[in-house]
Amino acid sequence: MVQGITQVAQLRQRSVFLGWLGLGVIVLLGVGIFVHAQATRVFLNEAAGRAEGTLQLATTALEGYLERFERLPPLIATQQRILDVAVAPDDPARVDAANLFLRDVTNVLGASDIYFMDATGLTRAASNFDLPRSFVGGNFAFRPYFSDAVAFGSGSFYALGTTSLKRGYYFGAPVRDGDRILGVVALKVDVDNVEAAWSGADYHVIVTDPKGVVFLSSNPAWRFGLTRPLTSEGQDLLETTRRYAEALLFDIQVREQITPNGHVLWDTSLSRLPDDEARREYLLASSAMPEADWTLTVLQSTGPARAQALTFSAGAVLALALIGMVIAVVVQRRARLRDLLVMQAAAQVQLEARVAERTHELADVNKALGAEVAERRLVEANLRRAQDDLVQAAKLAALGQMSAALGHEVNQPLGALRNYAENAVALLSIDRKAETQTALERILAMADRIGAIARRLHTFGRRPGQELEAVDVIEAIEAAHEIAGPRLRQVGAELSVDIMPDLSMVRAGPVRLQQVLVNLLTNAADAVADSAERRVLLTAFEDADTIVLLVEDSGTGVPPDIAPRIFDPFFSTKGVGNGLGLGLSITYNIVKDFEGSIALVAGRLGGAGFEVRLLSANKQGLDAK
Ligand code: ADP
Numbered sequence: 001m002v003q004g005i006t007q008v009a010q011l012r013q014r015s016v017f018l019g020w021l022g023l024g025v026i027v028l029l030g031v032g033i034f035v036h037a038q039a040t041r042v043f044l045n046e047a048a049g050r051a052e053g054t055l056q057l058a059t060t061a062l063e064g065y066l067e068r069f070e071r072l073p074p075l076i077a078t079q080q081r082i083l084d085v086a087v088a089p090d091d092p093a094r095v096d097a098a099n100l101f102l103r104d105v106t107n108v109l110g111a112s113d114i115y116f117m118d119a120t121g122l123t124r125a126a127s128n129f130d131l132p133r134s135f136v137g138g139n140f141a142f143r144p145y146f147s148d149a150v151a152f153g154s155g156s157f158y159a160l161g162t163t164s165l166k167r168g169y170y171f172g173a174p175v176r177d178g179d180r181i182l183g184v185v186a187l188k189v190d191v192d193n194v195e196a197a198w199s200g201a202d203y204h205v206i207v208t209d210p211k212g213v214v215f216l217s218s219n220p221a222w223r224f225g226l227t228r229p230l231t232s233e234g235q236d237l238l239e240t241t242r243r244y245a246e247a248l249l250f251d252i253q254v255r256e257q258i259t260p261n262g263h264v265l266w267d268t269s270l271s272r273l274p275d276d277e278a279r280r281e282y283l284l285a286s287s288a289m290p291e292a293d294w295t296l297t298v299l300q301s302t303g304p305a306r307a308q309a310l311t312f313s314a315g316a317v318l319a320l321a322l323i324g325m326v327i328a329v330v331v332q333r334r335a336r337l338r339d340l341l342v343m344q345a346a347a348q349v350q351l352e353a354r355v356a357e358r359t360h361e362l363a364d365v366n367k368a369l370g371a372e373v374a375e376r377r378l379v380e381a382n383l384r385r386a387q388d389d390l391v392q393a394a395k396l397a398a399l400g401q402m403s404a405a406l407g408h409e410v411n412q413p414l415g416a417l418r419n420y421a422e423n424a425v426a427l428l429s430i431d432r433k434a435e436t437q438t439a440l441e442r443i444l445a446m447a448d449r450i451g452a453i454a455r456r457l458h459t460f461g462r463r464p465g466q467e468l469e470a471v472d473v474i475e476a477i478e479a480a481h482e483i484a485g486p487r488l489r490q491v492g493a494e495l496s497v498d499i500m501p502d503l504s505m506v507r508a509g510p511v512r513l514q515q516v517l518v519n520l521l522t523n524a525a526d527a528v529a530d531s532a533e534r535r536v537l538l539t540a541f542e543d544a545d546t547i548v549l550l551v552e553d554s555g556t557g558v559p560p561d562i563a564p565r566i567f568d569p570f571f572s573t574k575g576v577g578n579g580l581g582l583g584l585s586i587t588y589n590i591v592k593d594f595e596g597s598i599a600l601v602a603g604r605l606g607g608a609g610f611e612v613r614l615l616s617a618n619k620q621g622l623d624a625k
Pocket of ligand 1: 519523524527553555556557558566571572573574581582583584585607608609
């Protein structure tokens with residue numbers, strides 16, 4: 001039952017714990033998502049800031065670089081050597097002079113190439129006249145820098161060189177003779193080294209044309225990639241201007257996304273960029289360069305920002321989880337403590353209840369004990385009274401026994417005395433003196449006997465004193481025999497007495513010693529009463545310092561189960577009216593008074609044997625009185 005309740009409580013606790021755990025996980029997830037979004041925003045903003053910085057630097061550098069060359073073609077177009085060849089383009093001397101001039105100027109300016117085209121667009125002189133891929137003889141009328149220069153007085157264009165196959169930025173300026181345009185001077189700037197200066201650790205810089213074609217890129221993989229699909233119109237234009245000559249354009253397949261903060265993200269992870277490194281997510285910072293018709297874009301890798309955001313949000317979630325755990329532990333501890341206190345209080349109440357109950361029980365038991373003690377006292381008092389009554393009765397019985405014995409003992413001699421006296425009177429009347437004398441002598445003997453009985457009575461009449469003295473065992477035995485004799489004879493018992501010669505006196509009271517022997521002999525007489533063989537043996541001998549008086553009989557003996565109780569007062573097997581059960585207990589007390597001992601032993605005649613050991617009076621320095 002209790003175990004069931006405990007299990008239910010445990011289950012409930014577990015489900016509560018799981019509920020809290022689930023809630024905690026949901027809260028953590030929510031917080032994680034929120035923090036991650038915020039951190040991503042912050043770190044992307046940071047990345048955007050960096051990209052803007054990079055963008056500004058790159059834009060300034062690129063613009064500065066191009067501006068350096070922008071004003072040079074109009075200047076070169078006014079030079080005499082150019083005007084000379086413009087006026088007479090077929091004059092080899094002028095052409096040579098112009099070629100050399102252009103080569104020198106190119107070297108000084110650090111441009112890629114400078115060349116002069118006549119009004120038809122045919123190149124007449126060029127700085128690379130002596131190189132294998134010389135522009136001389138090439139017609140570039142199709143290039144906008146030529147047509148724009150003719151039409152508007154200046155032109156610029158970026159393209160992949162059709163002859164050199166190198167990307168360049170072209171500036172064109174007309175060569176005039178008054179209002180007449182004789183031709184165009186073009187200057188090509190190499191843009192390769194511009195790109196090289198842009199390489200950065202976690203960003204790329206690209207330059208795209210209005211159609212979205214990447215013209216310049218710090219990462220070569222992006223070159224000539226299409227950041228958005230090309231329209232057919234755009235395609236036509238490209239073909240007309242031959243801007244990218246034979247270069248193969250490819251669609252990068254950029255996936256563009258705009259964040260809520262307005263950041264433009266490009267995901268190139270699934271793009272066709274040939275460089276693995278380049279395929280990732282970028283944050284864009286762009287600025288238009290209207291003069292060049294370019295858009296310069298810094299592609300800032302979002303990886304570090306996202307990694308930072310993830311780390312930060314993971315840290316926040318961990319910290320929150322830790323705080324949550326600490327709170328959970330504290331709450332659990334408190335709950336456990338509270339439970340413990342409740343349990344302790346319950347245990348205390350239970351204990352107090354048990355103590356009260358126990359105290360109550362003890363009080364009841366105490367009361368019962370008190371009642372029992374009172375009852376016992378009453379019983380004891382009653383018992384003592386009954387014991388006193390019985391002792392009194394025993395005394396009376398002993399008196400009666402003695403009176404009977406006395407009556408018997410005195411009656412016989414008295415009867416004989418009377419007979420002899422009558423005989424003596426009769427004999428005297430007939431004067432038979434001799435016979436009269438004999439009768440008188442017998443009368444005397446009878447009187448002596450009565451006197452002896454009277455002496456015994458006298459002895460009995462003496463109160464047993466507390467003083468011990470040297471008592472003659474033989475005298476005691478004889479006296480006892482006198483008293484117990486009638487009983488022995490009554491049952492037909494044969495008494496044999498065996499006394500060791502020169503037996504020492506014992507330390508005792510004479511009357512009480514007789515009483516001891518009378519009791520033992522009477523019991524022996526009772527024991528043999530119903531036996532076929534009725535023998536009683538009284539033995540007295542000396543054993544070291546003690547005198548042993550042994551009374552044995554041929555009776556039935558004492559059964560072992562009652563042996564331990566026979567010395568108890570009022571223990572008797574003789575039935576109502578026959579035994580008081582006091583004989584042996586009185587005997588025991590008397591022997592104890594004599595500082596001796598009495599014990600039941602196996603009798604040699606088949607019945608019981610009582611062995612009384614008394615101290616020898618000689619050793620005690622007592623004299624017979
Ligand atoms: P009582 O003789 O009045 O019964 P006692 O104290 O003298 O009381 O004896 C107690 C009991 O001891 C007797 O009832 C008897 O059973 C037993 N007893 C005593 N002496 C003998 C004996 N010689 N033989 C057998 N039993 C004896």
